[in-house]
Amino acid sequence: MRFHQMISSWQKLSTKIVGALLGMLILALSAIACTLYLSWQLEGSSAAINETGRLRMQTYQLTLLLAGDARGTAQQQVAVIDDSLERIGRGDPQRPLFLPPTPTIKQEFARIKDGWHSELRPAALASNTSTQAHAFELQAAAFVNQVNQLVRLIEQDSEQRTFWLRGSQLMLVGMAIVGTVTMIYLMFMLIIEPVTRLRMGMQRMKERDFSVRLAVESNDEFGQLASGFNQMADRLQALYGNLEEGVRSKTATLEYRNRELALLYESSAFLQRPQPLEALCGGFMERIVAYFDADGSTVRVLDLDRGNLHMVVHHGLSEELVASEHCLKVGDCLCGTAVEQKVAKVHDMRRIDKAHELRCHREGFATVSVFQIHAHEQQLGFFNLHFRHARAFSARELALLETLGQLLGVALENLRLAAREREMAISEERNLVAQGLHDSIAQSLNFLNLQVQMLDDSVRKERYGEVEAIVPALQAGIKESYDDVRELLLNFRSRLMEDDLIGSLRAALDKFRRQTGIAAELLADVDGAPFPREQQLQLLFIVQEALSNIRKHAQATHVEVRLADDQDFALTVSDNGVGFDMAEVLERAESHVGIHIMRERAQRIAATFEVHAQPGGGTTVELHLAREQRRAA
Template identity: 25%
Template sequence: MKKRFMGSVMLYITLSLTSIIAIAIMTMFASYWITEQADIDAYAINIGGSLRMQTYQIGFYTNAGLTEETKQTVSLFEAKLDSPIFNKLRQSPDVITVLQDLSVFWYQKVKPNLVANNPQLTQLLATQVEKANQIVSLLQKNAEHRIVLLRTIQLVAVFITLILGVLIIYLMKLWVQIPMAQLTKAAHAIGKGDFTQRVQIKGDDELALLAATLNHTCDAIAAMYGQLEKRVIEQTQELKRNNKALMFLFTTVRTMLEKQEHKIDYQKLLDELADLINVDNIELCLMTAQGDNPYLQVQNHQLTSHLCTTKNCNKCHGDAVFINISEPQNTLYPLVYNDINYGVLVVTNDLTMSPHSWQNQLIQSVADQVALSLNLADQHNKERRIALLQERTVIARELHDSLAQALSYLKIQVTRLDFSQKRLQYEQQQPIIDELRLGLDSAYRQLRELLTTFRLKVLDEGLHPALNKTLELLTEQSEMQFYLHFAIQQVPLSPMEEIHLLQIAREACQNTVHHSQGKHVWIDIKQSENNKIVLTVSDDGIGITQSAKLNHYGMAIMQERSKQLNGELKIRDRLGGGTEVELTFMPQSTLSQTSVKANNNDAE
């Protein structure tokens, strides 16, 4: 088909542009040539006018008897008369003739008669002025002639360009615009599904070839349209199936993550998976990492018996999807996460699935999600065990540092009382009984504080509400006024950091209630310039120097909690009276960001 169309639209356009460009270039070269000729006209006219002016000056200086000025003016006149600028005017014979005549007249007649009070000098100078005027007039006429010639060339170029432009526009409309309009109209109709369009363009250029090709394409598209509809239906069904698979996988992932503490319905999961991939035989076996048989076997409703009748999992261990040689009809998907095998998903399919098929990938994703869910459940259980152990350790430490010490003290007093009873030292029993009463009161008070401490927790809203709740309880138990300034709303703290902060603040406030003898307590929590958290508890009481011995157990507990935070606890007298407790530590969130920035800087 292409051999029948040997013309070229681009050739037409190229010729048109070449013609316009050629005219433009010729016009520019002609203008340049003319302006080059007229480049020295202004300077030559200026020189000619100077000759005329200096002629007047020579006559004036000569008649006035100014010999020195006359010589200088004569030298300047002769220099301009022999100026190189006139050598460039050889193409103007009239100017050259007058210039030579002026030069001969000067050297032969005027210069020899340059004598003061010479009656012929005035007439000679007048003649020389007329010759200089002739030179200026000729130079002016030559310059005007070049300007007229330049204008004529430009007008002719504009006229030719207009004619050529009209002709090119007409030809472009005939050869390009009309065929393009037909092709555009046909393309618009074809875009709407009308494949009966035909374009008739005469000629042998690319547009005619495009029209013939478009006609041929319409015939081919009309033939393929039926096949495309069938393929669209198939692709639509596949998209629906993929969308259904994605929704199933999304629901599965969300269910696995939301039900960490609740039992997951594996039966429903297998039934939905079997319906989705159109496979009847699916079984899920869950086992422990140390076990060799499953503790849970789940199958879809289509199965009448378990696939794994032996309940022996020695042959089901693996790191990836595999097929058991003894049972080639079964495909096994191990539930492995972090090198821990939680079981296996067994699928029996009548038709062999490709390793890259969507069914195989979906089953593998479900197996991975089940393994991840079981791993998260294990991690959650481990965290709960660790939290329980930590809580018991805290309880044991608190009992040892407070109530156990008090009971030991009471035991010593009872021993003293028994010793005085045996020696019949009745006068010493009353002080011992008083100390026992004080010790019992102190032990009871410490027991109540421990109960309050063990019941103390960080609310779901965070550390700030928990501190407010603690201060409300202390306000009810005493007559002191508590003021809280909480300025770390933008700093994320870990649960352990919040617990330690709350306990240290509570213990410091409790000490002020029992020992400070003050009226006001200020609690300030803020972030310093180096991103550290600073907790300050201060009062207006008697000061730490006089009350340190009364609550040394609480001091030790606060010191131990500050060490667990990797912080620094300072207890000192407050300026202006009272006690000030200051805790400074770096939170884990800020410490992690600092480590990341340091690593990035090292990498750079």
Template identity: 40%
Template sequence: MRRFQTLSARLGLIGGSLLLVAIASIGFTLWISWQLEGGAAAVNEAGRMRMQTWRLAQTLARGDAGAVRDQILQFDSGMALLRDGDPARPLFVPRNARCVTALADVARTWTEVRAAWSATPGLGAMQAARQAEAFVAHIDALVTAIEQRLASLTTVLNALQVFMMGLTIASAVTMLYSAYLFIFNPLDRLKAGLARVRHGDLAARVQVNSGDEFGALSRGFNQMAETLEELYQHLEMKVEEKTSSLAAQNARLASLYQASEFAARADTLDDLAQGFATRLKRVAHADAVAIRWCDEDNRRYVLLASHGLSSEVADHEACIQTGDCACGQPRDDAHTRVVFMQRRGGAALQGHCERAGYRSLVSVPVRLQTRIVGEIDLFYAKEATLADDDRTLLDALADHLATAIEGLRVSALLREAAVAEERGFIARELHDSIAQSLAFMKIQSVLLRDALAQKDTAKTERAVGELEMGIEESLSDVRELLMHFRTRTNTETILPALQTTLQKFEHQTGMATRLSVEGDGLPLPPDVQVQVLHVVQEALSNVRKHAHARAVSVEVRQSSPWQVVVRDDGCGFGLAGQATGHSETHVGLRIMRERAARIGAAVEIETAIGDGTRVVLTLADRKRLAA
């Protein structure tokens, strides 16, 4: 009995007893009361219909057709009320067989009476009275059936009250015992199991004795304890699996990083392909790797590099036509796929790949946007499988390879363009300087031959002097070209290169030089610096050849727009007389203007005879240069 002193026992005892007694008493009492009240209202309504029947018969005797119609409608409403009931009042005819039969008899009789009383011409007073008396008898039968039903319900109500008293006592005893047996005892077992789990005993289990909610709760507790025990037992294994997965992801990322780094360092296509083949064999755990290059029309695949591939296979597959074998996918259907040699076309093993012992092939297209530039073929001596992560990794490596191949191609084109540009520059320099001097010396050699043939000493000496002067001029041009070629703008600003150029010019000519700088702007781009330096060197060359100057200065304004001025104190020249005496000077001016045009700059010449010369190079705005 001590267990019943708990709060749950007291609440179960008091609450269960009160709830059962209240629900039973109130429920049965309300139901009987509802039946009695509804039946009593139905009896009243039936009595009212008797009065309406006699009144309607009297109205028929008077012959008042309008009043007859109104009273018939009122009687119809009463019949509908008895048939359908009114829960709000409440009002309803009991649903036992006798009452239902009596109500149906009243409704049927009323239908006949109504038809006769609504007919034209109407019935006589005596006939209407007889029909009304017969109809009222049917109504009295209905009232008698309802009253008998109400009397039986009253008897049942009294018996139920006595029965409920005994049922209340029995229910209280039953609920108390049931609460102990089916609620509190299982709760105690669950509490004991939870206490064991809380103290670390994951092998704790609760005995399941029933299939009710507490039985389901006990089974759930046992499943929870089993899951916890498995988690603790297999936690190390799960951590190891997760660590292995993370290691695999890190390995894939490291492979991508190493491939990108290697692609950035590769100088030639052969080195790139061979290095990728070596790395792909290790990353994909393949037995052999082949990297192929594809032409733009996707007609053939050329073997660039291989690793682990037998010499027989490499020789046979040095160049394969698209679609001839498992390697070399057509452009329209190129995708990463696994090919099993034995299953291909249902044929037996055949061909050099099969004879070499390869059983499966993973083919990965090397795609640059929409163009196929090559293919990666991974050979396996067993049937290979390709997981989604492996497929993604191989596609990413193929993209890196495609980008690297395109980068090498672009670099080669840039180098070729640079070489072509440098050769064009050398050709223009030779044409505009040494070639003209050689042409002049060729003319002098002809004059020298004629003078020797004529034994004219004066002409001979003059021709020899011209030749010596031409040779000296050519040597000067060569030295100047060498100085141009060796001077580079390998620093952030152009000022050190200008200083070096002026020092060399002063050493060669003996003229005094000066460099002045104004402003503090952003440095020029490297390609612009090269062209500015060449313009300055060409201006200095013209000073050396034609100005007869004693000093030269270069003035730099480092603000937007940049301006470089080469000034000398020589003899100057007349711009209007370009055809006489200064053809070489004008050639140099043309070269300077061509160089300035390449960087969007302009060259202006300010000179006068006897007043020196100013060559002004004005660069475009820095924003246009950057664009």
């Protein structure tokens, strides 16, 4: 395993390039080191030649000193020669200074050094006469010849080393040329040529030639890249070959989804329109029939209490079939069974036993499907799709039809809720009308009834003076009852002026001023969000009821209606009339006259209602609607 990993690592492009560069670097460094070593040796040899030449001069000086009988100075010169020989033999690497390490030179230097110490030096120290000085001169000449021989040997060695230095320099030049050519070749073989092949392959692929393949000639990165390129080409060739089919498939899927969304959108928009049940179901089924190309359809609603399924609309069915199945029982036939099981069914009529052939089959339908109508987990009925040819539904189509059934169920439930809401609104309004009649007209009629009884008693007892007093009271009571009835009718017929509460209140105050002659003004500071129509109507009715009470009871000369509409809403109706004692009214159980009607209307819009009054101090009716209770218009 480790061996294979090593082989694999050596096959990497980076390893090859780094190995080649390191090899070239090692060779270059070796050649440079050899050159430096030769240069260093040449410098040492040159210094050795200088020192050896100085040794000849020192020998000549010693000869002259001995010939001149300067013995003291001659001894110092002997010491200088000793030091020179020692320095040449020891060498100095820092200068550098050393003798070339050849046996011949070392032997020659050893012979010179030995001759100095054994012969020439003792003769120099023992020379006292001219004869001895002359003998020393002869010996010194022989010694100088030996030194010259050593210099020649060193020069010959330096010439040889200079030759090697030039050879190494030439070798460096050759290595540089060979290395450059080698690196160019390696870069071409390892990088440029694979990159060129890859670029040409990509160019051919750009021209939609997906048959191009690259030769995998190595296991390095470019080999892996070529292998990956070939795999990509295989995949692109396969994809491009199936591209047209894939585009057709995707386009068909997209078109189907667009048609599906269009059906859902159109059906949802249609079901939101206010319309009768038959028109709602008929328009709904027209869209489904057109989408699925069905030959017939029905919609049935469920009467859960009686277990009946009533046909609301139908299309493409014979009159005989409609008449016979206009009302089905839950559990009867295929459709009733599907409702009982609360599941969608798609029936292949061709598989039904001929002995139990159903009317739908006899009508020529090959497929009859049943889909539930439900809303909020409540079953409301079902709708059918009839096909004269065999029709199978995909899972997506079944989900779509189930969603459509939910949409129709929500629409049917909204119709029922809207009908109940209208019924409740009518019932509440009737209760208010009845309460208004009871609290106003009923009391007047009760008063008239008492007056009539008193009139009858006075007539029977022939107390005609009392009759004269009772008749005007009866006339006044009848007139007041007439006025109350007329006012109630006018109030209940009131409508908003194009959803303009301020305009409607201003019109009501104008009518109040004309009928009563009482000064009335409207002060409105309106900056809040608009009210819904229902809340505006209740506010108008409350103001009308307050004005009616002022007309009948307050004996006022001035009325002020004030609106403060910001985030909260406040309404006050004030008069400067006679007022009343609130506690006394409560004790007499008369608070329901007008006040109860206004309070109940305020409660319908979740507003607080208060009445402030005192005898001789007028009356103020206050209504407050907090921002939390306001509804959006």
